[in-house]
Amino acid sequence: MRTILSLSSWPLVFFSGLLCTYLAFASERPMFGFALVYAGEVLLLFLLERYIPYERRWLLSDGEMANDIAHTLLTKGLVQLVALSGAVFPMFTAIVLLPLTGAQLDVWPTTLPMPLQVVLGVLIAEFGLYWSHRIAHERLFFWRFHALHHSVTRLWVINTGRFHIADSLFKVALSQLPLFLLGAPLPVFLWLGAVTAFMGILTHCNVDMKTGFFDYIFSTPRLHRWHHSKDIREGNTNYGENVVFFDLLFGTYFNPGRPSSTDIGIRGQIAKSFLGQLAQPFRKDGIRQILGRSTKSG
Incomplete structure (x- = not known):
């Protein structure tokens, strides 16, 4: 049974999530329906983490659960205009901002079937x-915000949304604005939100998933564990959020033939409290702490 679950859990969670999302979007309350689907998928992964964990020591508390939940519900929620979950930004921004956008080029291929538009x-x-994502790793100015996400010493479904608000804003600006300007319709944003939501919880889950050929198409847990490695040669790879097309194109794809790293985290230190984590990148001594440098010298 464990072997069967290990082989089937990734496509089971991802594709069942998309199917249930299709039903939710066709209902009278699509947002509420999606929220239920998303919560159900989180619960399923939470249970799988306990039955077939990739790393058993990651089941132990790291003392960051409250902060992880706060960042998901509050920090990311502020950016994404919803306190329900940090995973559904495109849906809400599409509803709120799309009617107000007057700078659209209106060149989106609306005649294509919706699956192709998605x-x-x-x-x-x-x-x-x-x-x-790549800039956030390769430029210290942006890394000081992104380091919060990489400061975790275990990966599990709950710390999926552990992002600094500035980090989230940067990602939103580079990924969402082009779709707005091109005139993408609301359903495209809805489905983008769903795909990104499910990929987020899958890449961070502590489940022993055998993903095989999916590793060459999607961002999988195996690839993302390498991305969280303390070894910078391993960690500065696999930047893709949903698919690995651009990692393959730009030479940052990393998938060696051995189990992916469990030695994750950063060299520096992150503040212990939620508010302290938000303020830390704006203080000189906080930046030095994040970078792992001494705070005694100027």
Whole structure:
């Protein structure tokens, strides 16, 4: 049974999530329906983490659960205009901002079947997500915010939304604005939100999933564990949020033939409290702490 679950859990969670989302979007209350689907998928992964964990020591508390939940519900929620979950930004911004956008080019291929429009939307948004993520690793100014996400010493479904508000804003700007300007319709944003939501909880879950050929298409837990490695040669890879197309294109794809790293985290230190974590990147001594440098010298 464990072997069967290990082989089937990734496509089970992802594709069942998309199917249930289709039903939710067709209902009279699509947002509420999606929220229920998302909560159900989180619960399913939470249970799988306890039955077939990738790393058993990651089941132990790291003392950051309250902060992880706060960042998901509050920090990311502020950016994404909803306190329900940090995973549904495109849905709400589409509803709130799309009618107000007057600078659209109106060149979106609306005559294409919706599945193809969604694929196109995911790829366009992914280009911005890839580069915002890569820049956040390769430029210290942006890393001081992104380091919060990488400061975790275990990966599990609950710390999926552990992002600094400035980090989230940067990703939003590079990934969402092109879709707005091109005139993408509301359903594209709805489906982009769903795909990104499910990919987020899957890449961070502590489940022993055998993803095989999916590793060459999607961002999978195996690839994302390498991305969280303390070894910078391993960690500065696999930037894709949903798909790995741009990692393959720009040479940052990393998938060696051995179990992915469990030695994760950063060299520096992150503040212990939620508010302290938000303020830390704006203080000189806080930046030095994040970078792992002594705070005694100027």
